[in-house]
Amino acid sequence: xxxxxxxxxxxxxxxxxxxKIECRSLDFQATTMFWxxxxxxxxxMLMATSNEGSKATYEQGVEKDKFLINHASLTLSTLTxxxxxxxxxxxxxxxxNRGLGFPDTQYFGPGTRLxxx
Amino acid sequence: DQQVKQNSPSLSVQEGRISILxxxxxxSMFDYFLWYKKYPAEGPTFLISISSIKDKNxxxxxxxFLNKSAKHLxxxxxxxxxxxxxxxxxxxxxxxxxxxxxxxxxKGTKLSVIP
Numbered sequence: 001x002x003x004x005x006x007x008x009x010x011x012x013x014x015x016x017x018x019x020k021i022e023c024r025s026l027d028f029q030a031t032t033m034f035w036x037x038x039x040x041x042x043x044x045m046l047m048a049t050s051n052e053g054s055k056a057t058y059e060q061g062v063e064k065d066k067f068l069i070n071h072a073s074l075t076l077s078t079l080t081x082x083x084x085x086x087x088x089x090x091x092x093x094x095x096x097n098r099g100l101g102f103p104d105t106q107y108f109g110p111g112t113r114l115x116x117x
Numbered sequence: 118d119q120q121v122k123q124n125s126p127s128l129s130v131q132e133g134r135i136s137i138l139x140x141x142x143x144x145s146m147f148d149y150f151l152w153y154k155k156y157p158a159e160g161p162t163f164l165i166s167i168s169s170i171k172d173k174n175x176x177x178x179x180x181x182f183l184n185k186s187a188k189h190l191x192x193x194x195x196x197x198x199x200x201x202x203x204x205x206x207x208x209x210x211x212x213x214x215x216x217x218x219x220x221x222x223x224k225g226t227k228l229s230v231i232p
Contacts, residue, residue: 004160034219043224044161044206093160105151106220108160 003027004096006109013084014117021079021112023094029074030096034106035067038091050077084116120144121209123223132232136194140207140223143188147209151220152181152192155204164205165192197230204228 003026013019023033031052036044048069049057056069066088068080077096081088091113095106122141130136140150148169153161167174167181167190174181180193194201204227208220 006160044222046219049219091158095160105163105166107163108153111158111160113158 004094004107004109006094006112008112009110010113010115012115012117015085016083018080018082019084019114021081021092021094021114023077023079023096023109025075025096025107028096028098030077030098031074032097033071033077034095035069035077035079036093036095038093038111044093047079081114084114086116089114089116119223120147121207121221121223123205123207123226125226126224127227127229129229129231130197132199132230133196136192136197136201136228136230138192138194138205138207138226138228140190140192141188142190142209144209144211144221145188146211147221148212149210150181150183150190151208151210152179153206153208153222154201155206155225161206194228197228199230199232202228202230 005024005026007022011019033050035047037047038044046059047062050069050071052071052074058064066082071077091111093108093111095108098105098107120143151166152164154164155161165176165179165181167183172183178194183190204225206225207223210220
């Protein structure tokens with residue numbers, strides 16, 4: 001099956017620092033990856049759509065300067081939370097489209113728990 | 118304004134019985150629907166999907182039914198097993214839209230299967 005990995009799985013950082021989260025599709029190429037954020041007992045909130053070789057598309061209300069996304073290759077997208085603050089603490093999940101024949105089926109990474117002290 | 122609604126936040130079912138999880142949507146442009154299963158502190162796992170040209174799709178113990186006129190879909194799990202206990206998310210996509218095939222998720226239903 002389609003496998004997506006995320007690294008790190010957990011990170012604790014001090015307020016004001018930046019944190020980079022990696023999302024990799026391990027056995028398929030993904031021209032499109034998505035970044036979600038999940039608050040406790042809430043649904044998955046789409047933050048941005050990451051397209052290989054072009055700028056990410058951010059959802060309304062998501063600060064593009066705070067959440068930097070880079071889709072450097074067909075198997076790697078990174079999300080950098082810049083100058084993190086406690087309110088950025090959350091569970092961040094990435095997903096990738098499998099591609100031809102399954103354009104809508106997204107395969108998710110295991111998520112990254114970010115805690116900002 | 119929720120376009121995908123899962124009105125039951127939780128559901129408890131006895132092991133071996135049928136679990137029925139419901140999902141309603143409001144956007145008539147949605148034409149592809151998916152169910153995901155999620156354990157705590159993990160990413161969602163794709164379970165099953167259905168295109169709007171079908172009204173039923175079956176995969177082992179999992180069957181998804183789609184009623185387009187009612188804008189309603191349901192996931193049936195038969196027989197339910199304790200390992201099925203998780204949060205189930207319904208998601209929808211508008212494939213007629215340009216580009217990126219974004220998914221719109223419901224809030225999820227927590228299924229507990231009691232041994």
